[in-house]
Amino acid sequence: MAINFGNFFNSGSKKSKLGDFQDLEHVDGVSISTTSANLYNNERDDLVMFYFRKGAEHASVYTQSKIISENIKWNLNLKNKKINALLINTRNANVFTGKKGYQGLKDIAEELSARLSEKQKKDEEKPAKIKPNEILFGCTGTIGEKFPTEKIKKNISELVDKIKYTQNKYIWTKAALGIMTTDLVPKLAMEECKIGNANIKIYGIAKGSGMIFPNMATTLGFIFTDANISSNVLQKLLRKNIETTFNAITCDGDTSTNDMVSIFSTGIAKNHKIKNINDLKIKDFNIALHSVLLNLAKRVAADGEGASKFITVCVKNAKTQEDAKKVAFSIANSPLVKTAIAGEDCNFGRVLMAIGKSDVNINLNKLLIKFGDIKIVEKGQLSNLYNEDEAKEYMKNEKIELYIDLGIGQKSFEVYSMDFTKKYIEINADYRT
Amino acid sequence: MAINFGNFFNSGSKKSKLGDFQDLEHVDGVSISTTSANLYNNERDDLVMFYFRKGAEHASVYTQSKIISENIKWNLNLKNKKINALLINTRNANVFTGKKGYQGLKDIAEELSARLSEKQKKDEEKPAKIKPNEILFGCTGTIGEKFPTEKIKKNISELVDKIKYTQNKYIWTKAALGIMTTDLVPKLAMEECKIGNANIKIYGIAKGSGMIFPNMATTLGFIFTDANISSNVLQKLLRKNIETTFNAITCDGDTSTNDMVSIFSTGIAKNHKIKNINDLKIKDFNIALHSVLLNLAKRVAADGEGASKFITVCVKNAKTQEDAKKVAFSIANSPLVKTAIAGEDCNFGRVLMAIGKSDVNINLNKLLIKFGDIKIVEKGQLSNLYNEDEAKEYMKNEKIELYIDLGIGQKSFEVYSMDFTKKYIEINADYRT
Secondary structure, three states: OOOOHHHHHHOOOOEEOOEEOOOOOOOOOOEEEEEOOOOOOOOOOOEEEEEEEEEEEEEEEEOOOOOOOHHHHHHHHOOOOOEEEEEEEOOEOOOOOHHHHHHHHHHHHHHHHHHHHHHHHHHOOOOOOOOHHHEEEEEEOEOOOOOOHHHHHHOHHHHHHOOOOOOOHHHHHHHHHHOOOOOOOOEEEEEEEEEOOEEEEEEEEEEOOOEOOOOOEOOEEEEEEOOOEOHHHHHHHHHHHHOOOHHHEEOOOOOOOOOEEEEEEOOOOOOOOEOOOOOHHHHHHHHHHHHHHHHHHHHHHHOOOOOOOEEEEEEEEEOOHHHHHHHHHHHHOOHHHHHHHHOOOOOHHHHHHHHHOOOOOOOHHHOEEEEOOEEEEEOOEEOOOOOHHHHHHHOOOOEEEEEEEOOOOOEEEEEEEEOOOHHHHHHHHOOOO | OOOOHHHHHHOOOOEEOOEEOOOOOOOOOOEEEEEOOOOOOOOOOOEEEEEEEEEEEEEEEEOOOOOOOHHHHHHHHOOOOOEEEEEEEOOEOOOOOHHHHHHHHHHHHHHHHHHHHHHHHHHOOOOOOOOHHHEEEEEEOEOOOOOOHHHHHHOHHHHHHOOOOOOOHHHHHHHHHHOOOOOOOOEEEEEEEEEOOEEEEEEEEEEOOOEOOOOOEOOEEEEEEOOOEOHHHHHHHHHHHHOOOHHHEEOOOOOOOOOEEEEEEOOOOOOOOEOOOOOHHHHHHHHHHHHHHHHHHHHHHHOOOOOOOEEEEEEEEEOOHHHHHHHHHHHHOOHHHHHHHHOOOOOHHHHHHHHHOOOOOOOHHHOEEEEOOEEEEEOOEEOOOOOHHHHHHHOOOOEEEEEEEOOOOOEEEEEEEEOOOHHHHHHHHOOOO
16 A cells, blocks of 8 residues: 655656656646655655645536545535645545544644635735635545544644745656555646647646545546636536546446546636637647646556556447447446456457447447457458457557447547456455455 | 366265255256257267257347347247247357358258157157247357357257157256356256146256356356246246346346347146236246246356355335346446455445445435445444444355445345456456466
């Protein structure tokens, strides 16, 4: 469970299955601090704070689960969209903790807002009084355990003391490491774009990967930009772009009680404020935001528990996007497909099975299946070009692409996933034995 | 892959996780013969024939997959409901075999009906001419491989020569073994009941368990009775009873292209023929049929690939049966719940997660969760009586019962499943390496 930060920084390795990490530097108006509240009974960082000294516009999307964590309830109750800080803790999901879990967040928000108000007085020309309901929370970890309010509260002053107004790649990596649970690698991504003449940065971190108690791996994603965009537009941009990014990944088809993806804009880039989703000036921003979200989402899928391979399932030419999505997820969630890929078995029979069970009407005679560039099924028959040895060779890759052309429409959907290995069972079954 | 029949018969062990096998003897009008067509390149039985010398009324339910095997297409095309024989082959699913796969069945049906017609002439006072479209097929095995028409055809005479008119427990067990693929134990069940004054037998065999190529484990179930019931009523009885039996089991949420459950009634018991589903005289038969189907379905779930534990998920007091079913399957199909149970971890957090993601509206304050008799969650809170040591002890059992009371309605649904072990991954990933 413990993550050896020393090793990560010293190994010199910044590789994941998806290639090198990008170096994140500074986004105007965003400060980061991290500390250990000893939640894991060791010194790893388990509290990560993002502080917006001038405040930030904000939008979030949350888990669709009918059972949600206390912090998501807290976040949903915030009336004003202006946020001054985001506090994330690991080790405890604050789920099934009832009124005490919620009260804990209130206590921490009061402490944090008081400390930040003091800091405003010290550092700012026009100090703001920061209110508890300007604090947003992210929680991830065990379900049903008492929320460690006191342990966290005791460390708030230190978090505030550590705030620096210029960030660098080390503090971003520490933040990405600090929100990890069973993740093996931190997840960071960035893009730059323009809104009008203003140069805009979009930075993001995330953690995975579809699991909860006792192995604690809610999906969390946090995006930070210096662009000047209203929270209303942020919400629309996030909703629109989440569908084909964070909502297009699956590890095991399970959903956490704590999933959240948030975006914060500090507005310091001083572009003319975007208040309308149809404003043509956000075209580039929209593309760059999608790219950051997709990059992070893929990293979450690639680091799914026990994963040995990163899988892309691309379904083309369905009648509706909904149909394409159903077929893609039916394949990506199938334990039989996922175990076959783990075994490097070019098992198109299981892909066929998963297409068949997806409850989407297909025309077998128009079906095309490729694994990478290798044509396997064409017009509903085994392709004449199919060579099993070539396919076997392909299955040895770390990235596997399944390409399904239904040939009956024009809509498509792409899903990102990982394989199912013995390691997955080990992590999730043998953990306490 | 090869099943050692000798071992099974000699071991003296007739135990499965669900207890002893029942001994099936004779059902009037049903003859069984089995042989090896060398489909596995060894001598295990791979062809099983049920012959109805006086014909049988028949009804079937088939896979809901949009991609179906050639034998299911054949069966759906049969116009008349009177059946004279059922032929089941293993090793080849006859899926994705196109026109040749279908033509193969036609060739075999012609050969078999000709041989059976000859036998009728020899043995019967009023010999019937048996037609190819009075033959039903069950296929299970690899998808996308050439269907071995010639190998099967060559063995038809032997199957017909071997027919005996009195059956015993050995031939029933041979039949149940002969239709197995990756199953570890044969699955047999029986009940006796009355229709009016007539004594009725209901016998059945089945195989599991949710998997296909290359591990070949379609679900097949075949029920045989001497009752005199019209095919129309059989169809209604089967549809009604399948919902809470074969449609209430899940191994990995995957669906085969070949699933089928059929019932055959020879009518020799001479009860007054049942032609109406509302006839009160079939009340007992209905109960006994449900019992046979449930018994077989549970055996299929208990023998799911790699299973170490048999899991019952009972959801009570939902608003609708559909809701209860959704919650039950969400739990039973969750890889996280299944791996936790494999690890003997009393992980109610994952059960909560699975309830939450089922998309059913619940009232957390009314939720009750028990593992066996151990109360864990009550009124949405961890029960005061909850003792983790006691729960850990319970998780060592081979049969695990998860009991979820939603407390917001009166409808319930029960689902049967197995755990997810490293063995599952081994069977499905490492098979060819």
